[in-house]
Amino acid sequence: MLRVVVLGAGAGGGVPQWNCGCEGCRAARSDGHELQRTQASVAFSGDGEHWFLINASPDLRQQLNATPQLHPKAGALRHTPIAGVILTNGEVDAVAGLLSMREGSPFTVYAHEKVLAILASNSIFNVLNEKNVRRQPIGVSEPFEPRLPDGARSGLEVLPFAVPGKSAWYLEGKMHPGGGSGDGDTLGLKITDKAAGKFFYFIAACAEVTDALKAEIDGAALVFFDGTVWRDDEMIRAGLGHKTGKSMGHVAMSGEDGAIARLADLNIDRKLFLHINNSNPALLPDSPERKITEEAGWQIPADGTEIVL
Numbered sequence: 001m002l003r004v005v006v007l008g009a010g011a012g013g014g015v016p017q018w019n020c021g022c023e024g025c026r027a028a029r030s031d032g033h034e035l036q037r038t039q040a041s042v043a044f045s046g047d048g049e050h051w052f053l054i055n056a057s058p059d060l061r062q063q064l065n066a067t068p069q070l071h072p073k074a075g076a077l078r079h080t081p082i083a084g085v086i087l088t089n090g091e092v093d094a095v096a097g098l099l100s101m102r103e104g105s106p107f108t109v110y111a112h113e114k115v116l117a118i119l120a121s122n123s124i125f126n127v128l129n130e131k132n133v134r135r136q137p138i139g140v141s142e143p144f145e146p147r148l149p150d151g152a153r154s155g156l157e158v159l160p161f162a163v164p165g166k167s168a169w170y171l172e173g174k175m176h177p178g179g180g181s182g183d184g185d186t187l188g189l190k191i192t193d194k195a196a197g198k199f200f201y202f203i204a205a206c207a208e209v210t211d212a213l214k215a216e217i218d219g220a221a222l223v224f225f226d227g228t229v230w231r232d233d234e235m236i237r238a239g240l241g242h243k244t245g246k247s248m249g250h251v252a253m254s255g256e257d258g259a260i261a262r263l264a265d266l267n268i269d270r271k272l273f274l275h276i277n278n279s280n281p282a283l284l285p286d287s288p289e290r291k292i293t294e295e296a297g298w299q300i301p302a303d304g305t306e307i308v309l
Contacts, residue, residue: 043070090111112183188206221269233245260296
């Protein structure tokens with residue numbers, strides 16, 4: 001049985017963002033928890049006892065405290081159900097939460113060599129003592145089985161695959177610690193319970209929906225997909241920034257080349273957007289954009305949503 005918990009569904013900064021007064025952030029502050037989202041991450045487990053995180057957001061401490069499945073077991077002085085963290089990119093909102101996991105419990109960080117090179121180049125991540133926190137490189141299109149802290153098999157398979165994207169924004173104009181060529185900066189993941197044959201996809205960043213990506217995820221029971229912006233020039237129009245969604249490595253939900261239209265002909269049982277920016281009107285329950293999203297068969301998950309496959 002494959003269990004998945006949405007720890008956070010928001011983009012960088014979450015909703016509300018600390019310094020933002022846009023419509024979405026104002027509504028999230030005034031209407032309570034319904035609209036609030038922490039930064040994107042999910043946890044998954046094949047046995048309900050050992051869990052793996054996909055990305056470690058800056059909100060990780062808050063997310064772990066809000067998720068009973070990830071609490072230390074009763075009676076244990078020090079314990080965590082978390083066996084590993086799989087990183088899909090090197091952005092701040094994917095790696096900063098690792099610093100909240102520095103208190104000595106063993107787990108493994110799985111990431112492409114380009115992302116591991118980013119961690120290695122920043123000495124602050126040395127607080128994760130490598131005697132306890134192993135860093136395991138993963139390759140594009142190379143499936144692997146994440147292990148439990150004692151080395152036992154998890155019964156799960158993770159297939160990383162390249163999706164259109166870009167390197168972390170803070171590296172723009174600078175030399176990448178992992179080199180400037182090849183895939184690895186932005187990954188999607190296929191997570192499979194080998195015994196049950198159940199699987200889901202996680203794609204939190206994607207600059208373009210290609211035919212190859214469509215072929216990969218067609219027939220899936222569950223897909224988490226990049227829902228950062230509703231329209232490509234959304235942040236510019238709202239006066240919140242000067243970049244388009246695509247220039248930041250994120251395809252829009254709407255439009256002819258957007259995720260909703262491009263994925264409409266696929267056979268996917270359950271489709272959820274995550275990494276949703278505070279500027280995205282689809283976050284608002286009564287908006288026309290939310291109605292279009294839901295009529296197309298997509299969901300906007302709340303933090304804490306659990307799905308069992």
